[in-house]
Amino acid sequence: MQIDSLDSQIVTLFAEDPRMSVLEASRVLKVARATVQARLDKMQRAGVIAGWGPRISPRELGYAVKAYCSFAIHQETGHDAVAAALSGIPEVLELHTVSGESDLLACVVARSNADLQRVLDEIMATNTVLRSSSVIVLNSHFEGRTLPLVQAAARS
16 A cells, blocks of 8 residues: 555554544644545555554563564465464464564564473474474564654655
């Protein structure tokens, strides 16, 4: 979907203050409320705006360890079956099919390094993963960064 400067400004406003009303956004941007609503609806239908829910901090829930784990899977099992098995493990936050030496890449959280071992053991117990390799995140500089993409798309 092609977006323009106004779309970018709307997305930026709601990204910075998700609880802002459409009316308040229209006042800030000096456009009609219906214009803001129509633009939001259009971007949501197109999938540019993927959701409106709260952003949860695993760290604040007690999950201080984050790791990115590469998995080699039993090829006969297939990616969908592995994804279904791993979706039952709440600490597996993301799962992606990737190219390269691994088959899947997961973002996993745990309460401690020892707890990470428990989560990895639980993953291996699904009997869908042949081998895993993990990289523990020491510090996060930024996450979920999408506003620069919106702004760049609006300039294109």
